[in-house]
Amino acid sequence: GAVVSQHPSRVICKSGTSVKIECRSLDFQATTMFWYRQFPKQSLMLMATSNEGSKATYEQGVEKDKFLINHASLTLSTLTVTSAHPEDSSFYICSARDPGRGSTDTQYFGPGTRLTVL
Amino acid sequence: EDQVTQSPEALRLQEGESSSLNCSYTVSGLRGLFWYRQDPGKGPEFLFTLYSAGEEKEKERLKATLTKKESFLHITAPKPEDSATYLCAVQVTKDKIIFGKGTRLHILP
Numbered sequence: 001g002a003v004v005s006q007h008p009s010r011v012i013c014k015s016g017t018s019v020k021i022e023c024r025s026l027d028f029q030a031t032t033m034f035w036y037r038q039f040p041k042q043s044l045m046l047m048a049t050s051n052e053g054s055k056a057t058y059e060q061g062v063e064k065d066k067f068l069i070n071h072a073s074l075t076l077s078t079l080t081v082t083s084a085h086p087e088d089s090s091f092y093i094c095s096a097r098d099p100g101r102g103s104t105d106t107q108y109f110g111p112g113t114r115l116t117v118l
Numbered sequence: 119e120d121q122v123t124q125s126p127e128a129l130r131l132q133e134g135e136s137s138s139l140n141c142s143y144t145v146s147g148l149r150g151l152f153w154y155r156q157d158p159g160k161g162p163e164f165l166f167t168l169y170s171a172g173e174e175k176e177k178e179r180l181k182a183t184l185t186k187k188e189s190f191l192h193i194t195a196p197k198p199e200d201s202a203t204y205l206c207a208v209q210v211t212k213d214k215i216i217f218g219k220g221t222r223l224h225i226l227p
Binding site: 112 | 122149150152154159160161162163164167205207209213214215216217218219220
């Protein structure tokens with residue numbers, strides 16, 4: 001239970017293009033999903049909290065116009081990196097809470113998406 | 119400022135050599151502490167949630183404990199397949215958890 005998937009697992013794009021990453025909760029409904037970014041040998045850093053049917057809440061320093069988040073259903077959130085540049089290259093990971101489990105605070109993570117911008 | 123610090127950064131053990139990883143935290147109000155395992159190129163895999171000082175959780179060769187200022191992840195008689203990065207995270211608000219940088223554990227056969 002509490003399985004989260006991401007697609008694609010790996011993407012390479014040219015500078016200036018946009019890239020969309022999907023995050024799905026496979027066996028539960030998630031009203032809230034989270035997007036993180038991880039640089040090599042660094043902590044996971046929360047970028048934004050995605051709420052179904054409403055606007056995402058972004059952490060300080062994260063550009064909301066650059067990282068577009070849409071949470072259109074209870075099982076799907078998307079992150080679009082617009083006009084990507086080499087400095088956006090990173091490992092992007094989503095997570096979700098399963099309200100049906102005993103510990104409602106625990107976040108379950110997807111497998112991550114490696115973005116490389118050339 | 120809320121902060122999570124893990125030590126050591128890296129640890130090499132022989133197979134069967136037990137040890138402990140440390141996670142110390144300074145937060146204004148602890149809502150929960152989490153341990154995850156992360157393999158290279160993968161997302162974190164959930165291990166434990168702890169809520170109050172004195173609480174302990176066990177799973178196979180792993181045991182997590184919690185005090186008011188730190189948590190320990192004890193690994194008993196580890197095997198090579200236990201090699202991974204172990205992440206500690208602390209919940210600071212309803213929706214926000216902050217992570218430590220992790221401990222890279224390498225178990226030698």
